[in-house]
Amino acid sequence: xxxxxxxxxxxxxxxxxxxxxxxxxxxxxxxxxxxxxxxxxxxxxxxxxxxxxxxxxxxxxxxxxxxxxxxxxxxxxxxxxxxxxxxxxxxxxxxxxxxxxxxxxxxxxxxxxxxxxxxxxxxxxxxxxxxxxxxxxxxxxxxxxxxxxxxxxxxxxxxxxxxxxxxxxxxxxxxxxxxxxxxxxxxxxxxxxxxxxxxxxxxxxxxxxxxxxxxxxxxxxxxxxxxxxxxxxxxxxxxxxxx
Amino acid sequence: xxxxxxxxxxxxxxxxxxxxxxxxxxxxxxxxxxxxxxxxxxxxxxxxxxxxxxxxxxxxxxxxxxxxxxxxxxxxxxxxxxxxxxxxxxxxxxxxxxxxxxxxxxxxxxxxxxxxxxxxxxxxxxxxxxxxxxxxxxxxxxxxxxxxxxxxxxxxxxxxxxxxxxxxxxxxxxxxxxxxxxxxxxxxxxxxxxxxxxxxxxxxxxxxxxxxxxxxxxxxxxxxxxxxxxxxxxxxxxxxxxxxxxxxxxxxxxxxxxxxxxxxxxxxxxxxxxxxxxxxxxxxxxxxxxxxxxxxxxxxxxxxxxxxxxxxxxx
Numbered sequence: 001x002x003x004x005x006x007x008x009x010x011x012x013x014x015x016x017x018x019x020x021x022x023x024x025x026x027x028x029x030x031x032x033x034x035x036x037x038x039x040x041x042x043x044x045x046x047x048x049x050x051x052x053x054x055x056x057x058x059x060x061x062x063x064x065x066x067x068x069x070x071x072x073x074x075x076x077x078x079x080x081x082x083x084x085x086x087x088x089x090x091x092x093x094x095x096x097x098x099x100x101x102x103x104x105x106x107x108x109x110x111x112x113x114x115x116x117x118x119x120x121x122x123x124x125x126x127x128x129x130x131x132x133x134x135x136x137x138x139x140x141x142x143x144x145x146x147x148x149x150x151x152x153x154x155x156x157x158x159x160x161x162x163x164x165x166x167x168x169x170x171x172x173x174x175x176x177x178x179x180x181x182x183x184x185x186x187x188x189x190x191x192x193x194x195x196x197x198x199x200x201x202x203x204x205x206x207x208x209x210x211x212x213x214x215x216x217x218x219x220x221x222x223x224x225x226x227x228x229x230x231x232x233x234x235x236x237x238x239x240x241x242x243x
Numbered sequence: 244x245x246x247x248x249x250x251x252x253x254x255x256x257x258x259x260x261x262x263x264x265x266x267x268x269x270x271x272x273x274x275x276x277x278x279x280x281x282x283x284x285x286x287x288x289x290x291x292x293x294x295x296x297x298x299x300x301x302x303x304x305x306x307x308x309x310x311x312x313x314x315x316x317x318x319x320x321x322x323x324x325x326x327x328x329x330x331x332x333x334x335x336x337x338x339x340x341x342x343x344x345x346x347x348x349x350x351x352x353x354x355x356x357x358x359x360x361x362x363x364x365x366x367x368x369x370x371x372x373x374x375x376x377x378x379x380x381x382x383x384x385x386x387x388x389x390x391x392x393x394x395x396x397x398x399x400x401x402x403x404x405x406x407x408x409x410x411x412x413x414x415x416x417x418x419x420x421x422x423x424x425x426x427x428x429x430x431x432x433x434x435x436x437x438x439x440x441x442x443x444x445x446x447x448x449x450x451x452x453x454x455x456x457x458x459x460x461x462x463x464x465x466x467x468x469x470x471x472x473x474x475x476x477x478x479x480x481x482x483x484x485x486x487x488x489x490x491x492x493x494x495x496x497x498x499x500x501x502x503x504x505x506x507x508x509x510x511x512x513x514x515x516x517x518x519x520x521x522x523x524x525x526x527x528x529x530x531x532x533x534x535x536x537x538x539x540x541x542x543x544x545x546x547x548x549x550x551x552x553x554x555x556x557x558x
Binding site: 073077082090101105112117 | 415418419420422423425426429430432433434435436437438439440443444447
């Protein structure tokens with residue numbers, strides 16, 4: 001069986017700036033891979049290229065053996081990859097249930113009009129990320145940052161991904177909220193989900209991943225078990241600021 | 244689709260009151276209501292596109308005008324039957340809606356609004372210059388064949404059209420496509436990030452909006468019997484449509500209807516005191532006050548009142 005996600009010689013330039021410099025890696029089925037690096041290293045740029053929000057200058061992205069480099073973002077999501085964002089992007093005037101509903105919608109206008117939604121699945125997803133049934137009617141303005149991240153997770157899960165990209169999933173969360181999200185990720189790993197995770201909270205990240213890849217200025221500098229990558233001199237020098 | 248019994252009860256009550264109206268009001272008032280009905284149709288049409296998706300159209304009279312001119316030219320110049328000219332006008336307006344949609348593929352916000360305004364201006368100039376033998380040039384077209392005679396029949400025709408449009412839009416917007424269009428207005432990138440092709444959704448909104456604008460424009464032309472570029476492609480007409488939708492409550496179906504009736508009667512009752520364009524200062528002031536107090540429009544005020552009554556009666 002082919003790897004769920006294979007990145008080959010990915011390169012992205014913005015004028016003279018090289019944001020992604022010939023990066024290659026793959027994520028195995030059910031694996032959880034950390035993508036680490038200092039601010040501005042190009043982690044989110046890689047996510048955006050995988051999702052098609054940014055087009056790569058060179059290189060290919062393969063999902064379950066299919067080349068997806070030229071597909072639109074919605075088409076890539078239908079192929080089975082979905083992401084969360086550093087700053088949650090809820091639909092501000094919609095309830096929690098409606099936010100999740102958008103993720104569950106078929107990409108077919110006729111079916112949107114003629115077929116009813118799946119309220120049970122909306123509830124199931126909300127409960128799975130830690131919301132209560134009463135939370136379904138709340139709007140994003142009433143939610144904490146932790147709840148907004150949970151909502152983003154629920155909407156991302158609603159699109160039916162087999163590979164999830166989590167961007168700064170612990171940013172702005174309390175210790176309790178981090179534990180809640182971490183438990184959710186662990187549960188999803190047990191269920192076979194494949195993850196690529198970006199986080200600056202290395203302590204929270206370590207138990208959630210099988211391997212790590214470090215990048216600096218868009219260039220792949222180290223790869224291996226998390227502890228080994230963190231001990232790498234180049235990673236320490238760039239990411240931790242140590243000599 | 245989340246539809247409750249009281250929704251139908253409200254629609255039925257509205258229909259009952261509206262159908263009984265000719266029994267209780269003068270012919271003059273009835274003619275004012277006819278204009279309110281047409282303004283409501285135009286405001287609903289604008290709202291389907293701009294109120295929902297956030298793509299603010301400043302060129303809606305462009306679409307309404309195409310519907311009106313197409314049916315007027317076909318019936319007046321080519322003796323086409325109204326039964327055929329109105330569907331043709333709707334199709335032509337939908338094609339125009341597709342043309343307005345094209346800039347939306349690349350631009351949004353104020354740039355999109357300005358481009359749509361340019362469409363309206365362009366149409367204003369074109370109908371005066373290109374084939375004035377067909378369009379009537381600056382004078383426009385008069386003596387357009389009517390569908391009905393008399394205020395009462397005209398009223399029932401405009402009311403039926405409004406109800407068909409309003410109920411259809413309401414039903415469609417209660418489905419998930421309505422949720423998706425509103426989601427575009429809140430965060431288009433997140434809609435794409437949820438796996439939905441926003442280009443398809445926006446195209447649907449533009450064509451649906453154009454269909455209503457074309458239908459309304461065509462029937463309006465046959466009701467008033469005369470159309471002219473200065474009246475149709477007019478900035479006051481454009482802002483009346485937009486303010487009707489916003490003052491009533493954007494992204495709702497009842498809002499544009501309420502707003503259209505409020506504005507039409509406000510302008511009509513101001514007429515004896517301010518016969519000129521000064522009336523627009525008053526309605527601008529009223530609109531401004533309403534936005535400051537309740538930006539979500541009259542419908543939100545009514546909902547707040549309803550909630551207060553329910554709370555009081557339960558305590």
